Amino acid sequence: MGNGANHNTSATPTDFVGRFCETPVQEAASDTDALQFQYEKLSPIQHIYVHIPFCARICPYCAFYKDLLDRSQTSRFCEALVRELVGRDRRARRLRPSTIYFGGGTPTVLNIAQLELLRCGFHEKLDLSELVEWTVEANPGSVSARKAAVLKKFGVNRISLGVQSWDGQLLELLGREHNAQQAEESFRILRTAGFTNINIDLMFGLPGQTASQWRASLEKTVALQPEHISTYCLTYEEDTEFFLRHAKGELRHDEHVEAEFFEMTMAILENAGYEQYEISNYARPGFESVHNRAYWLGEDYLGFGPSAVSTIGMRRWQNLCDYRAYSDRVLSDQSPCATIENLTDEMKRTERIALALRTRDGISASELKDSAQIDEFITLKLLRKSTDSFLLTRKGKALADSVAEAFV
Ligand SMILES: C[S@@+](CC[C@H](N)C(=O)[O-])C[C@H]1O[C@@H](n2cnc3c(N)ncnc32)[C@H](O)[C@@H]1O
Numbered sequence: 514m515g516n517g518a519n520h521n522t523s524a525t526p527t528d529f530v531g532r533f534c535e536t537p538v539q540e541a542a543s544d545t546d547a548l549q550f551q552y553e554k555l556s557p558i559q560h561i562y563v564h565i566p567f568c569a570r571i572c573p574y575c576a577f578y579k580d581l582l583d584r585s586q587t588s589r590f591c592e593a594l595v596r597e598l599v600g601r602d603r604r605a606r607r608l609r610p611s612t613i614y615f616g617g618g619t620p621t622v623l624n625i626a627q628l629e630l631l632r633c634g635f636h637e638k639l640d641l642s643e644l645v646e647w648t649v650e651a652n653p654g655s656v657s658a659r660k661a662a663v664l665k666k667f668g669v670n671r672i673s674l675g676v677q678s679w680d681g682q683l684l685e686l687l688g689r690e691h692n693a694q695q696a697e698e699s700f701r702i703l704r705t706a707g708f709t710n711i712n713i714d715l716m717f718g719l720p721g722q723t724a725s726q727w728r729a730s731l732e733k734t735v736a737l738q739p740e741h742i743s744t745y746c747l748t749y750e751e752d753t754e755f756f757l758r759h760a761k762g763e764l765r766h767d768e769h770v771e772a773e774f775f776e777m778t779m780a781i782l783e784n785a786g787y788e789q790y791e792i793s794n795y796a797r798p799g800f801e802s803v804h805n806r807a808y809w810l811g812e813d814y815l816g817f818g819p820s821a822v823s824t825i826g827m828r829r830w831q832n833l834c835d836y837r838a839y840s841d842r843v844l845s846d847q848s849p850c851a852t853i854e855n856l857t858d859e860m861k862r863t864e865r866i867a868l869a870l871r872t873r874d875g876i877s878a879s880e881l882k883d884s885a886q887i888d889e890f891i892t893l894k895l896l897r898k899s900t901d902s903f904l905l906t907r908k909g910k911a912l913a914d915s916v917a918e919a920f921v
Pocket residue numbers: 516518519520574575576577616617618619650651652674675676677714715716745746747748749750
């Protein structure tokens with residue numbers, strides 16, 4: 514089934530808006546700072562994504578931009594990140610975000626000194642007076658009580674913990690650093706540190722995963738009572754080891770099984786009081802991610818760090834997918850931007866449809882022009898009308914990407 518899960522690979526427009534390593538190169542990078550500055554004056558940027566590209570080990574299914582942790586590079590990288598926040602000509606840019614999202618890679622592989630460097634930099638360079646949500650992605654292998662305390666001091670109020678599975682064998686297959694016990698311990702450390710908004714990421718449709726393993730993972734997650742749960746169907750991303758193994762027939766997937774697991778997910782999580790507010794995302798009332806909802810609503814955002822994407826108005830640009838070159842550029846006062854793309858109205862509309870259809874609010878009726886197609890989907894019980902918008906039915910959610918494609 515279509516996943517559209519997380520945050521930043523190269524798949525459909527539904528995937529990973531705001532951070533991905535897609536490469537729709539339209540023109541060479543030019544001065545994005547000036548552009549940014551103009552737009553910020555017109556409409557302040559509310560959402561900031563920050564990419565930390567280091568990982569302690571590389572998972573064989575992962576297509577995000579990341580590199581093996583090299584401790585000799587991380588401090589320099591953190592300095593570059595803080596420098597990028599200010600902009601090259603040091604104009605009095607003082608962003609006032611309402612959300613910040615530190616993703617990766619693995620932000621929690623940074624050591625205490627580097628996290629402190631970022632904390633000071635972000636507090637000094639940004640106006641955080643209107644910040645409502647600051648999320649940091651954490652890997653169970655790299656959470657400690659001290660790091661959790663530093664993140665709390667940061668002002669971070671939401672943690673997204675990459676558990677993926679509670680099954681030891683599947684965690685090994687995924688090449689994860691942690692085991693189930695460490696994941697549980699990390700969750701408890703975060704709770705003890707005072708985090709009251711924790712997301713757990715899980716993956717399903719894993720090779721060989723049985724329905725009872727998936728059910729057990731969901732039940733174990735629910736028992737811990739996180740405020741938010743994201744469930745992503747494994748996608749075989751190009752340029753990954755899993756992709757090659759899948760192409761050779763060593764790893765297989767079965768769409769019927771994936772659909773069955775997706776159904777099971779909705780049933781178990783909704784029964785446990787989590788509302789599915791986006792196809793892959795479930796939250797207790799009031800704990801929907803403000804940052805991710807902003808992406809899905811097509812709001813502007815600025816991305817910092819290597820591979821980070823920014824979208825302001827009809828322009829989208831992406832930083833270099835190479836953290837060394839990124840740091841070199843930023844620290845020598847050059848732009849880290851690699852590509853700039855001019856968006857068209859049609860591209861924006863396509864994205865709006867693909868993203869909004871996946872949410873519980875659905876897509877506004879005025880966006881969907883093809884009434885014959887709408888009628889067909891309604892007859893097939895894939896879509897339903899609600900006041901002025903169209904929503905996917907339960908059956909339609911499993912086919913979200915195909916439904917969206919039919920409208921673009
Ligand atoms: C930025 S990624 C990784 C965050 C963190 N480094 C980790 O691994 O836990 C966010 C989430 O995307 C999901 N993900 C990554 N690769 C995926 C893939 N190929 N298919 C489906 N989900 C994927 C995982 O659930 C992961 O937690």
